[in-house]
Amino acid sequence: MTVARLARARLIPGVMAGLLLILLAGCEFGVDPSVVVKPNYQLLDQCARPADPRVTAIVADALCGTITVFEDRAAQSGRQIDLNVMLLPATTAVVKPDPIFFLAGGPGQSAVSAGPWVFGVLHKLRRERDVVLVDQRGTGESNSLMCIDDTTFELDDFDMSVEQAMEKQIAEMRACLSRLDANPAFYTTPIAMDDLNEVRERLGYRSINLLGGSYGTRAALVYVRRHPDSVRSMVLDGVVPLSMNIPANVATDAQAAFDALLADCGAQPDCANAFPRLGEHFRALVQRHATSTIKVTFTHPRTGERVDGTLDHRMFNRLIRNVLYERTLSSLLPLAIEQANHGNFDPLISLAFTMNGDEAGALSVGMMASVLCAEDMTRTSSANSSRDFENQIFESLEPICRFWPRGSVPVDYFEPVTSDVPALLLSGKLDPITPPRYGWEAAATLGHSQHIIVAGVGHGVMTQGCVPDLLAEFFEHADPGAINPGCTANLVRRDFFTSFAGPAKALPQRTRDQQQGDPGDD
Numbered sequence: 129m130t131v132a133r134l135a136r137a138r139l140i141p142g143v144m145a146g147l148l149l150i151l152l153a154g155c156e157f158g159v160d161p162s163v164v165v166k167p168n169y170q171l172l173d174q175c176a177r178p179a180d181p182r183v184t185a186i187v188a189d190a191l192c193g194t195i196t197v198f199e200d201r202a203a204q205s206g207r208q209i210d211l212n213v214m215l216l217p218a219t220t221a222v223v224k225p226d227p228i229f230f231l232a233g234g235p236g237q238s239a240v241s242a243g244p245w246v247f248g249v250l251h252k253l254r255r256e257r258d259v260v261l262v263d264q265r266g267t268g269e270s271n272s273l274m275c276i277d278d279t280t281f282e283l284d285d286f287d288m289s290v291e292q293a294m295e296k297q298i299a300e301m302r303a304c305l306s307r308l309d310a311n312p313a314f315y316t317t318p319i320a321m322d323d324l325n326e327v328r329e330r331l332g333y334r335s336i337n338l339l340g341g342s343y344g345t346r347a348a349l350v351y352v353r354r355h356p357d358s359v360r361s362m363v364l365d366g367v368v369p370l371s372m373n374i375p376a377n378v379a380t381d382a383q384a385a386f387d388a389l390l391a392d393c394g395a396q397p398d399c400a401n402a403f404p405r406l407g408e409h410f411r412a413l414v415q416r417h418a419t420s421t422i423k424v425t426f427t428h429p430r431t432g433e434r435v436d437g438t439l440d441h442r443m444f445n446r447l448i449r450n451v452l453y454e455r456t457l458s459s460l461l462p463l464a465i466e467q468a469n470h471g472n473f474d475p476l477i478s479l480a481f482t483m484n485g486d487e488a489g490a491l492s493v494g495m496m497a498s499v500l501c502a503e504d505m506t507r508t509s510s511a512n513s514s515r516d517f518e519n520q521i522f523e524s525l526e527p528i529c530r531f532w533p534r535g536s537v538p539v540d541y542f543e544p545v546t547s548d549v550p551a552l553l554l555s556g557k558l559d560p561i562t563p564p565r566y567g568w569e570a571a572a573t574l575g576h577s578q579h580i581i582v583a584g585v586g587h588g589v590m591t592q593g594c595v596p597d598l599l600a601e602f603f604e605h606a607d608p609g610a611i612n613p614g615c616t617a618n619l620v621r622r623d624f625f626t627s628f629a630g631p632a633k634a635l636p637q638r639t640r641d642q643q644q645g646d647p648g649d650d
Contacts, residue, residue: 166332167227167258167331167332167333168330168331168332169191169215171193171195171330171331172191172192172193172213172215173191173192173193174190174191174192175187175188175190175191175192175214176192178244183244183245183248186216186244186247186248187214187244189216189217190214190215190216190217190244191214191215191217192212192213192214192215193213194210194211194212194213194269195210195211195213195326195327195330195331196208196209196210196211197209197211197265197323197326199265199271199310199311199314200311200314201314201319201322201323207309207310207311209265209270209271209310210269210270210271211262211263211265211270211323211327212238212240212262212263212268212269212270213240213260213261213262213263213327213331214239214240214243214244214260214261215227215258215259215260215261215331216243216244216247216254216258216259216260216261217254217258218254218255218256218257218258219251219254219255220255220256222256223256223257223258224256224257225333225334225335226257226333226334226335226336226337226360227257227258227259227260227333227336227337228253228257228258228259228260228336228337228338228339228603229259229260229262229324229328229336229337229338229339230242230243230246230247230259230260230261230339230340230344231264231324231338231339231340231341231344231345231347231348231351232264232267232341232343232344233341233342233343233344233366234267234342234343234491234492234495234496235264235317235343235491235495235496235499235500236266236267236491236492236493236495236496236499237267237343237344237491237492238263238267238268238269238492239261239262239263239264239267239268239344240261240262240263240268240269241268243259243261246341246590246591247259249591249596250590250591250596250599250600252596252597252599252600253339253596253599253600253603255600257337257603260327260331260333260336262323262324262327264320264323264324264347264495265314265315265319265320265323265495266310266312266315266320266492266494266495266498267492267495268492271309271310272492272494272495273304273308273310273312273315273492273493273494273495273497273498274490274492274493274494274495275300275301275304275305275308275492275493275494276297276300276301276304276493288438289421289438289440289442289443290440290442290443290446294523294524294527297493297524297528298527298528301493301494301497301528301532302531304494305494305531305532305533308494311533312494312497312498312532312533312535313498313502313533313534313535313536314535315494315495315498315499315535316498316499316502316503316535316536316537317346317347317350317499317503317537318350318354318537318538318541319535320347321347321350321351321354321355322354324347324351325351325354325355325358328358334358335358335359335360336358336359336360337359337360337361337362337363337603337606338351338352338359338361338362338363339362339363339365339590339599340362340363340364340365341365341366341588341590342365342366342368342561342562342587342588343368343374343499345364345365345366345367345368345369345562345570346368346369346370346372348362348364349364349369349370349545349570350370350545352545352547352549353545353547356547356549359549360549360550360606361549361550361551361552361602361603361606362549362550362551362552363551363552363553363554363590363599363602363603364551364552364553364554364567364570365553365554365588365589365590366554366555366556366559366561366562366587366588366589367553367554367555367562367566367567367569367570368562368566369544369545369566369569369570370541370542370543370544370545371542371543371544371569371570372562372566372569373504373507373508374500374504374521375500375504375505375508375511375519375521375522375525376504376507376508376512376519376522377512378517378519378520378521378522378561379511379512379513379514379517379518379519379520380512380514380517381559381560381561381562381563382445382448382449382452382514382516382517382560382561383514383515383516383517384560384563385452385558385559385560385563385586386448386449386452386516386517386560388557388558389452389458389461389462389558390406390407392621392624393406393462393624394406396623396624398623398624398626398631399462399623399624399626399631401626402462402463402466402626402627403462403463403465403466403626406462406465406466409465409466409469410444410448410465410469410516411516412469413444413465413468413469414441414444414445414516415441417439417440417441417444418441420440421438421439421440422438422439422440422473423436423437423438424436424437424438424439424473424477425437426473426474426477426478427474427478428481437477439473442518444468444476445516445517445518446518446520447476447477447479447480448461448465448516448517449517449520449560450480450483451464451479451480451483452558452560452586453483453559453560453561453586453587453588454483454586454587454588455556455558455584455585455586455592455621455622456622457479457482457483458558458586458622459621459622459623459624459625459631460475460479460624460625461479461624462624462625462626463475463624463625463626463627463628464476464479496525497525497528497529497532498532498533498535500521500525500529501525501528501529501532501534502534502535502536502537503537503541505522505525505526505529506534507542508522510522511523511526544569544570544572544573545570545573545574546573546574546575547573547574547575548574548575548576549574549576550576550577550602550606550607550608551571551574551576551577551578551608552577552578552580552598552599552602552608552611553567553570553571553574553577553578553579553580554567554579554580554582554589554590554595555567555579555580555581555582555589556581556582556585556586556587556588556589557581557582557583557584557585558583558584558585558586558621559585559586559587560586560587561587562587564579564581567579567581576608576609577608578608578609578611578613580598580611580613580616582595582613582616582619583616583617583619583620583621584619584620584621584622585619592616592619593615593616593618593619594615594616595616597615598611598613598615598616
């Protein structure tokens with residue numbers, strides 16, 4: 129991109145071109161030349177218009193392009209792949225030299241798809257820094273290993289049992305493997321983080337800040353271990369340390385989050401009065417359908433049409449677990465569980481569709497398999513479970529890992545990452561997949577860090593309440609000890625819905641009696 133086009137992308141009027149040159153020279157106006165960014169913008173160009181108009185304004189100012197790397201980085205020969213890059217330019221004319229690199233979750237999420245949504249909320253982080261989004265190899269438009277057009281657990285498929293859905297997924301993954309123009313063994317986290325460092329070098333940045341969410345926190349830790357001199361600071365949200373075995377504790381961590389929901393409902397008088405037997409009713413619902421599938425007719429939340437479908441008892445805990453991720457939607461769970469117990473599955477299915485159709489886009493299931501089969505699944509020999517939850521991730525991946533090409537990782541890969549890079553760690557107390565204990569594990573070997581736990585949030589803290597302001601302050605000074613998390617105290621559990629009208633303070637006695645009774649009591 130030319131300097132003139134870059135100026136237009138940043139909305140600098142043409143009449144200011146002379147002043148811009150003076151600023152770039154860092155002369156008598158007192159601008160420090162060390163804070164003037166002159167990266168290789170010419171490698172990128174204007175982005176295509178996004179399909180979703182809700183992110184048009186952000187993407188309109190962005191720069192896009194590809195950077196080509198070898199698929200086999202060690203050999204530096206053979207197949208080459210294009211890494212999809214989007215740069216969200218800083219919103220001021222004089223830009224600090226260390227951009228923010230955003231690392232998406234999953235594994236398998238596209239940073240280029242998710243990033244505009246994230247930074248639509250975290251807009252303060254762009255005031256003086258570019259934001260760089262790179263689709264990790266195997267995701268998005270970086271030689272995608274998508275394989276399946278939906279997430280690992282296809283919540284749109286309400287026409288089959290969990291077993292049938294898993295059989296379908298395995299068949300699709302086998303078929304996908306035969307047609308991929310890729311060797312999935314080269315799509316592990318360490319190789320991808322070396323890609324990211326090459327992108328940094330090619331764009332001309334000396335030092336960067338990392339912002340990772342969920343699996344992106346592990347990617348950030350791997351990057352810091354492999355390229356420590358390139359990192360100024362990092363924020364880890366929903367921490368996945370190298371010592372965490374991702375598939376091992378899926379069921380037990382979900383159980384802890386569900387038990388907290390039951391306890392919190394019991395502690396809210398309105399919820400306790402409306403649903404005094406919530407846990408008992410959920411377990412009765414599962415048990416009642418343990419030996420047969422359920423034929424259901426529900427209103428499709430996207431089309432409004434009545435649709436026939438099938439549910440089985442294993443789907444119930446999968447739906448519940450997915451909704452526990454989100455602090456707003458989880459406030460509807462007690463009502464949805466009670467309604468399902470009475471035969472109305474519409475609320476629960478609607479919540480499932482809402483979680484499955486978020487703005488971040490679908491996960492690349494092939495990339496997820498490449499990462500987890502080569503990494504965590506090598507340490508997981510069997511599935512654990514809990515009272516109410518199965519080990520969803522292990523059960524889905526175990527048969528796939530039997531035939532999926534498996535890469536290798538360094539022998540010390542799972543050792544804790546030791547670093548003095550300034551780090552801010554964020555955890556939601558209600559998180560069903562990366563609860564705070566994993567944040568404490570990571571913080572133990574991060575010598576210059578602070579771990580903030582937000583009481584009323586599930587998975588994903590960075591966009592909640594005042595947290596965006598804390599991130600802006602942290603990236604400004606890179607001093608985790610100076611961050612005061614007191615403003616997060618009001619991020620408590622939301623009041624639970626006790627009826628379709630919302631978290632009402634009182635319900636008519638007849639309605640309360642109907643919600644408390646068993647189906648057989650009606």
